[in-house]
Amino acid sequence: MRTDFQHVLINFEAGVLTIIMNRPTVLNAFNELMIQEMTEVVEAAAQDETIRCVILTGAGRAFGAGQDLSAFAGEPSANDSEAAQEHLAAYHRLINSILQLPQPIIAAIHGVATGISLNIALACDLRIAADNARLSEAFARIGLVPDGGGAYFLTRLLGAGKALELALLAEEISGTEAARIGLVTSSVPQSGLEETVRALALRLAHGPTRTYGLIKKLFQEAQDKDLAAVLQLEGKYQSMAIETADHREGVQAFMQKRPPKYSGK
Structure with missing residues (x-):
């Protein structure tokens, strides 16, 4: 994986790849190049078996301020709709690359996380x-609908009613409130965010990575299936999991009453 990116910093240590969105002077707002670089990094990470967990965060004072609107500040033109679709296609590729990542990925959110950055x-x-993070589905403030899968993720995490409330009102909520309603996994003091995320990433990096990837696929595919279909899916992925070296190691460690040493294979 190359490292000479203009708007993305990467760090790899102890099986954990940290991806840092790096436009701090504009609170890591996305431009076209940062979308491209982020996608390249995530797609490369998916092919690298030495990477056991991924952290995504932002440089400076924010996770991300959404789309950099300076690129859209000119006069409207007849090609705006077509350009918007091309622009969204780039985001959709990035979103799908994150969803399809076989390794666990953790978002470490501090400061502003708004619009496409939140999604x-x-x-x-x-x-x-962080407890003082500020999260917002800000699209309605500028007359847009949530993109980047916002409607998909919000309704599944929060239910239709709360999701629609966040989209319509476009109000900021704190990290503490986001944890209370289930939008984020947990909220911690700003001073402990990096340490907490790092510890969680290392825990996952020492786990059965290939099985984590199968769990992710099972849960993603189960969301729109009935019970009979989910039971078939779990049979499919359990058959794959049982063939992994990590499953064999886990059983042996249990029988020998010792901690398992997973290889991610």
Whole structure:
């Protein structure tokens, strides 16, 4: 994986890849290049078996301020609708690459997390927010509908009523409130965010990584299925899990009354 990105910083240590959105002077607002670089990093991570867990966060004072609107500040044109679809297609590729990542991915949220930046965090498997983070589905403030999968993620995490409330009112909520309603996994003091996320990432990095990927697939596919279909899916993925070296190691460790040493294979 290359490291010479303009708007993304990466760090790899102890099986954990940290991806840092790096436009701090504009609170990590997305431009076209940062979308491209983020997608490249995530897609490369998916192919790297040495990476056992991924952290996504932002540089400086914020997780991310959404789309950089300066790119859309000009006069309307006849091609705006077509350009918007091309723009969204780039975000959709990034969202799908996060969802399809075989490794667990954790969003570490501090400061502002608004608009598309928030919805990218919602695509992650786990979200840890600083208690004073400020999260918002801000699209309605500028006359837009939530994109980047916002309607999909919000309704599944919160239910239709609360999801619609956040989208219509576009109000900021704190990290503490986000944890209370289930939008994020947990909320911790700002001073402990990095340590908490790092400990969680290391825990996952030492776990049965391939099985985590199968669990992710099972839960994603189960969301729109009835029980009979889910039972078939779990049979499919359990058959795959039982063939892993980590399953064998887990059983042996249990029988020998020792901690397992998972290889991610």
